Amino acid sequence: MTRERTELLAHLEAERRHVLAAVEGLSEEELTRPVAPSGWSIAELLHHLTYDDEIFWAGAIVGGDEECRGLLRDGWAVPVTTGAEAVEGYRRWTHHVDGLLADVDLDASPRWWPPQEVFPFPPFEDARACVLRLLVETATHAGHLDMARERIDGRQHLVVG
Template sequence: MSSTPTGERADLLATIRAHRAFVRFTTNGLDDAAAATRSTVSELTIGGIVKHLAATERSWMGFAVGGAVEMERHQVDWLDQHRMRPDETLAGLLDRYAAVAAHTDGLIAELPDLDTAHPLPQAPWFEPGASWSVRRVVLHLIAETAQHVGHADIIREAIDGQQTMG
């Protein structure tokens, strides 16, 4: 495989990278206290969103490579992955997110076939017996990241008026 992805792979990488950049932009200028601030009735914080996105991306790319068994190996506590604990820093969460992103980008660029599919884990929100391809996983991660950019933008605007876009 080429060291510089082209075509579909380049498009997928450009899209997920753009949404990740919006997440990172939303954190600009925040200290740890602000990143851990709940500014809405939701439990979400900007630090928690960064943490959740890293955990979700890691888990789904585990699935893309090794199926549900590998995905389950990367599962973390559902509530904890959405919270920025007092022992965590925004810088540390962003570093982890960057490391996960680099790993994902490498997989998108180098996996032999984006059509490789695995059966989804059994869960009430998945159609029984359904399978997802690597491509579908990457598209899901793009959608998940984009959705959380909006959440982070609302939280940030409520904290200090800054907006990601606009």
Template sequence: MSVRFPAPTQAADSRTEVYLRYLAYFRDGVIRRVGAMSEEEARRSRVPSGWSPLELVRHLTFMERRWFVWGFEGRAVDEPFGDAVDGRWAVPEGLGVADVLADFRRQAAATDAVVRRHDLDEVGRPSERWDGEPPATLERVLLHVLQEHARHLGHLDVVAELGGGVTGEA
């Protein structure tokens, strides 16, 4: 079942709920596109930069973990940049589409829990994530993560279209 696009006229209890609906929509698009791919297609790069759809999903998983758990809440995480090897996205041998998507879903639930525990105007805890800069508010982190998901979903649309896979809004 697909998550419907959160229309601007759809009532919401809070700004937090609006942000989480958009995040759910973008995540669902990622899951639908990559989940419909064969293992071979999910590992195949169709772009000159060399990334694969599976690598992109793993990147999104770690990106959320870095921003919300390690960054905003300031909690320790194992290998915050574990989605990359030598500056390139990577998926360890032995992890397939089902594994990577399951981790993506688990991180989505963890992220949503972080967002629901805090007020949008709350400032994150100081941590290495901020590179010495003052921590951002939860709302700014959410906006950053939303744009990253939207941008990468667009990349997946192109790659899926080139491979004859699932694309589009529905």
């Protein structure tokens, strides 16, 4: 494994742990009630991270994984059954994706790209750009979850004097 890939995946893992720490100990009601002015719940944000980021960017595009390609959908529109299932789904798919990213060649082209009529954006040049996209999305939404958690019970992830 190259040093770059090792570092990149270590940062991704740290942000995933951040996501899970932000939701740890929340009740079912806290996971599923709207927490943002736009109306999303923590469980809905976890579905977004699971489907639109882990499954889409890492599983389908970087990994070319058939199972992931079969699960592609708008994560924001996936119905929430329970908050606990949203958390467990995120855990399960990050673990699955870890296996796909374990031997990724960052310089290689993505193994799959959606058809233009479905995803009207030009393909990323290499797997590195896709993994960076996944990292940025995960870190950004970890921050959103921190804000939601602070509104729920005052808990703060990182407090600087």
